[in-house]
Amino acid sequence: MKVLVTVKEVAAVEDEFEIDGTAIDEAYLEYDLNEWDDYAIEEGVQISESEDDVEVVSVTIGPERSEETIRMALAKGADRAVRVWDDSLEDAEMLDVEAKTNLLAAVVEEEEPDLVLSGVQADDDGFGATGVSLADEVGFEWAAVVNDLELDVEGGVASVRRELEGGVEELTDVDLPAVLTIQTGINEPRYASLRGIRQAQRKEIKPMTLDDLGLSADVAESDLEIVDMYEPETESDATLFEGSPDETAGQLAEVLRDGGVGQ
Amino acid sequence: MDFEFTEEQRLLQRTARDISAGYDLDYWREKDDESEFPHEVWDDLTDAGFVGMKIPTEYGGSGYGMIELVAASLEIARHGGGVSGANLLTSPVIGSTAIIEYGTDAQKERFLPMIAAGTFFAIGLTEPDAGLDTAGIKMTADRDGDEYVLNGTKIWTTGAHVADYIVTLARTGTGDAEKRHQGISLFIVPTDQDGLEVNKIDKLSMRCLSSFEVVYDDVRVPEENLIGDEGKGFFHVLGTLNTERINWGAIPIGAGELALDIAVDYAAEREAFERKIGQNQGVQFPLATSKAELETATLMLYKAAWLYDEGADCAMEANAAKLVGARAGFDAVDRAVQTLGGMGFADEYHVERLYRDVRLARVAPVSDELVKAYIAEHELDLPRSY
Numbered sequence: 001m002k003v004l005v006t007v008k009e010v011a012a013v014e015d016e017f018e019i020d021g022t023a024i025d026e027a028y029l030e031y032d033l034n035e036w037d038d039y040a041i042e043e044g045v046q047i048s049e050s051e052d053d054v055e056v057v058s059v060t061i062g063p064e065r066s067e068e069t070i071r072m073a074l075a076k077g078a079d080r081a082v083r084v085w086d087d088s089l090e091d092a093e094m095l096d097v098e099a100k101t102n103l104l105a106a107v108v109e110e111e112e113p114d115l116v117l118s119g120v121q122a123d124d125d126g127f128g129a130t131g132v133s134l135a136d137e138v139g140f141e142w143a144a145v146v147n148d149l150e151l152d153v154e155g156g157v158a159s160v161r162r163e164l165e166g167g168v169e170e171l172t173d174v175d176l177p178a179v180l181t182i183q184t185g186i187n188e189p190r191y192a193s194l195r196g197i198r199q200a201q202r203k204e205i206k207p208m209t210l211d212d213l214g215l216s217a218d219v220a221e222s223d224l225e226i227v228d229m230y231e232p233e234t235e236s237d238a239t240l241f242e243g244s245p246d247e248t249a250g251q252l253a254e255v256l257r258d259g260g261v262g263q
Numbered sequence: 264m265d266f267e268f269t270e271e272q273r274l275l276q277r278t279a280r281d282i283s284a285g286y287d288l289d290y291w292r293e294k295d296d297e298s299e300f301p302h303e304v305w306d307d308l309t310d311a312g313f314v315g316m317k318i319p320t321e322y323g324g325s326g327y328g329m330i331e332l333v334a335a336s337l338e339i340a341r342h343g344g345g346v347s348g349a350n351l352l353t354s355p356v357i358g359s360t361a362i363i364e365y366g367t368d369a370q371k372e373r374f375l376p377m378i379a380a381g382t383f384f385a386i387g388l389t390e391p392d393a394g395l396d397t398a399g400i401k402m403t404a405d406r407d408g409d410e411y412v413l414n415g416t417k418i419w420t421t422g423a424h425v426a427d428y429i430v431t432l433a434r435t436g437t438g439d440a441e442k443r444h445q446g447i448s449l450f451i452v453p454t455d456q457d458g459l460e461v462n463k464i465d466k467l468s469m470r471c472l473s474s475f476e477v478v479y480d481d482v483r484v485p486e487e488n489l490i491g492d493e494g495k496g497f498f499h500v501l502g503t504l505n506t507e508r509i510n511w512g513a514i515p516i517g518a519g520e521l522a523l524d525i526a527v528d529y530a531a532e533r534e535a536f537e538r539k540i541g542q543n544q545g546v547q548f549p550l551a552t553s554k555a556e557l558e559t560a561t562l563m564l565y566k567a568a569w570l571y572d573e574g575a576d577c578a579m580e581a582n583a584a585k586l587v588g589a590r591a592g593f594d595a596v597d598r599a600v601q602t603l604g605g606m607g608f609a610d611e612y613h614v615e616r617l618y619r620d621v622r623l624a625r626v627a628p629v630s631d632e633l634v635k636a637y638i639a640e641h642e643l644d645l646p647r648s649y
Contacts, residue, residue, distance in 0.1 A: 015528075015531075016531070067270070068270055068273060068274065071270060071274060072274055072277065075274055075278075191278055191281055191282055191307065191310070191311045192274065192277075192278045192311070193278075193310065193311045193312045194275060194278070194311060194312030194313065194316060194325035194327065195312055195320075195325060197271055197274045197275055197278065198271065198320075198325070198326075200274070201270075201271055
């Protein structure tokens with residue numbers, strides 16, 4: 001069985017930063033593994049530890065700098081990795097969901113995994129759509145926001161629990177091959193071990209260009225345009241209730257009703 | 264000259280940072296308040312391979328050197344662990360280094376995997392009447408058949424209450440005044456032996472890593488627990504102490520960086536006289552001075568670690584790294600307290616704990632004064648002053 005885990009190196013900012021046009025000045029950015037993807041890696045590695053003959057392949061789209069992040073996935077137990085990048089992607093202002101979908105779909109075609117695990121969303125751009133869009137593109141079954149996974153490898157079925165709005169959860173079975181977007185909390189991601197870090201130095205990170213994937217440079221073209229970037233104003237609104245407990249409880253109930261919380 | 268870390272070293276730093284950042288400053292405050300060993304952090308550091316980081320891979324360790332150990336300590340200290348967090352790596356590195364360098368194959372196979380797996384080996388060198396003057400120890404180890412019988416008292420044995428073994432220095436020879444460095448031997452003493460009594464010492468700092476007086480009353484140790492040659496224990500210990508000094512150069516630097524981070528955040532937020540206090544050069548300059556001093560001390564630290572890893576003589580550099588690291592760290596925490604003003608004295612702002620803790624680095628494992636005396640004698644060729 002082959003599990004493909006998509007990971008992303010995300011940009012994070014310090015408390016203080018400056019916006020330069022429609023981007024944050026590079027000096028204020030730090031890069032790290034996307035938090036949701038950390039859970040996806042852990043899930044993949046746990047599958048490989050509990051089942052026989054499982055290969056965990058990690059894939060990322062990113063420049064050479066992102067090798068360190070994908071190396072961390074290898075240190076945590078992934079067997080090998082693929083890094084997709086191309087000079088023609090350097091100039092793209094952003095890679096939107098469609099671009100990432102097409103790039104990852106080409107990797108899925110190449111690798112033919114039985115299961116694709118992706119984080120629910122990315123910490124930086126937060127589209128939260130790539131996993132599901134990928135499933136649609138490659139024709140896999142899918143389940144989003146998965147917070148529990150039981151895998152029946154023989155039967156080719158993933159029994160998942162997924163979060164819906166309002167605290168509701170859904171239990172459902174998904175036939176393999178499938179894409180699951182992994183929610184935080186599904187497991188407890190391990191720290192890389194020093195032994196794992198050392199072993200990761202010898203694991204393969206295969207670079208793949210657009211040519212290698214049979215794609216052309218227009219894959220990065222996007223209908224989306226970033227027109228502005230700004231820090232939202234923070235504001236707070238406090239209501240003080242006064243009176244007896246009965247009165248204040250009534251006032252609180254009114255606020256909750258008005259806010260659509262209570263019936 | 265290349266100051267770049269390798270990708271492997273950066274991943275190691277990132278992992279140390281992640282582990283440390285998993286425990287917030289309140290965790291360490293509570294551990295300090297309760298004098299409770301930070302088992303959770305110890306277990307994480309063990310599982311990830313940091314406790315056995317200098318132990319060869321064939322004995323279950325991670326097989327790294329002092330450069331990586333220092334890099335890890337700096338991250339652990341800066342990202343929440345402070346002095347106590349980074350000092351968790353000290354005992355395993357001293358204990359394992361003595362066994363790696365002077366132990367028999369059987370001892371390596373027996374003890375090194377234990378250390379890597381998290382068994383705590385405390386260090387028992389200091390005695391009530393022999394602190395920095397290690398050759399002045401009085402504890403005796405008399406041979407009786409295939410055992411040694413140890414009698415005497417050690418103090419400042421940190422972690423004795425959680426240790427399964429205490430690496431102990433004792434006199435097996437006459438202790439002749441002319442040859443006071445000879446006749447001393449190094450033992451690994453199991454803490455479950457009869458005759459061992461531990462008494463906690465209430466202390467100023469690093470309270471979660473409790474220190475003890477340990478009384479040895481006819482404690483029997485099998486001869487296979489003698490490390491290296493009988494009578495040469497003092498010299499065996501000398502080499503291992505460079506690892507301790509180098510880590511104790513990293514500890515105050517990392518703690519100083521942590522205090523600086525707290526002070527900078529505070530200065531950026533705190534308003535007085537209708538302006539952020541961080542706008543005042545009177546607040547900025549001491550913090551900027553500390554940043555420069557911490558960075559400078561870090562360079563000395565890595566040089567000492569590099570020399571050690573190269574197998575070169577690093578006694579001067581290890582001592583210098585400890586001296587300037589302790590000074591830079593202490594001054595940084597002191598300036599952080601000054602920046603926070605009254606809040607610097609409140610437990611909940613954490614710099615008071617770091618202030619107490621980092622003070623230790625100017626006294627232990629070797630005092631500022633003795634480092635200077637060493638450098639004066641051995642580097643400057645001035646007359647021996649002690």
